Amino acid sequence: MAGNPMYVRQFVETFLWGVYTTIFVFTLYILFTRPRSRTHKVLFGATILMYCIASVHVFLAAKLGDMSNLPTSLDQVSFPLLVKLGGNSVLVMRYLPPVSFIFGDGIVAWRAWVICGKSLRILIVPGLLLLATAAIVLANLVTGLSNSSPRNFALYITSVALTLANNILLTSLIGLCVWTRRRHGVVSIANIKVGKDRTGAALLLLFESGALYCILWIGHLVAEAIVQPGTDHPLGNMYLVLDGVVPQMVGLYPTAVIALAALQRAHYESQEYDSSPQITLKLDTPGSPRATVQTFAASESVTNISAHPA
Known part of the structure; x- marks a missing residue:
């Protein structure tokens, strides 16, 4: 029983949810202590919504934990059987997490826009990708919940591919800022030019975490495209674990971006x-x-x- 991949999945997802909870509380504290601008209100609402989606997913996964006694994994048994055993909980677990794709991509796009000098040209391609992702996710959500059917493979894989492309683009833009900083010794953030130390470290951390986030999406996309439900595939266990990791990371990473941005802003304002x-x-x-x-x-x-x- 201890070696069952379902338990590994549940342990990893619960651990990430604990990390996410810590960052979430810290981010809320920072947002509460900063001036209440319109941007702060939007970020505050998106932060709470993404955390609620991740929390609902981890709690429902624990509720359905007894399904680990089935001969196949949760995502490989037939969908009608899952719905019969888990009811609406299974539908919520399948269709709710992709909603965070929209908010997560929007937050990362906002941060890249600020770092790159608030030029609207920066947002043209990411904005189009974000709109396409939102349309695909909402279409999959409406059709799936209305018919109580398995999520449409083509729609879901398209939404994952669009999110991956958007995050690669945005991470590359942030990486360009890191390269510019190292070349010229200074980078403009929020129209304020600062020295090398803390800004460079923050940008490098943002770029590296964004790169790791993209690698996670690549692994999830590959597993989704290759592993067929009901088959004994070598990547089956990786697919199962990633299916539990993604609902947490898709909210955790953007929340960490908000916290880092707020900390940077507080540092700038302290410089008078x-x-x-x-x-x-x-x-x-x-x-x-x-x-x-x-x-x-x-x-x-x-x-x-x-x-x-x-």
């Missing part, structure tokens, strides 16, 4: 930057009874800077 595009230096010239004021154009805004020669 203002919106002035100039730096004013007061220079005391020898022999002059009055200080000479000179204004220099600058790409970085800093307040309260006074230079006095020794």
Whole structure:
């Protein structure tokens, strides 16, 4: 019994849900302590919705855990048998997690847009991919729940492929920012130019976590395309575990992106930057009874800077 892949799946998903819960609470705390802008409200709502979807999935998976005694895995037995044994719980487990694809991709697209200077051109291709993903996911959701039928393979695999393509594109854009930073020594985030240390580390962490997230999607896409339900495929166990991992990671990663963005914003605001595009230096010239004021154009805004020669 202990070696049953269903127990491995349930253990891995529960562990990830615990990690997700920790990041979720931390993210909510950060959002609560920041100014309530329209963006914060949207992020707050998306964060709660994605967490609720992941929580419902892990709880229903635990409820249906007795199905692990079946000779085949949960996703390989016939769908009518699953519905008969689990009722609406099986339908919710199958069709609810893909809804998080839409919100997760939107959050990552928003972060890439901010990092890349808030240029609308950045969002053209990701926006089209996001709209296509939303249309496919909603079509699969409506048809599946209305007919109480197995999820449409073509629709689901298309939604996974679109999400993968979008995340590869967005991660590449963030990686370009990392490369630009390393080349020029500075990168503009939210129209504020900062030094090397914390910004570079945060961008690198975001890029690396995005790359790992894309690898997860590639593995899930390959397993979905290759493994046929009801067959003894060598990748069957990997498919089963990934089917439990994806509902958690599709919410965990975007939530971590929000937390990282909020922490970066708090660091920038603590540096006392203002919106002035100039730096004013007061220079005391020898022999002059009055200080000479000179204004220099600058790409970085800093307040309260006074230079006095020794």
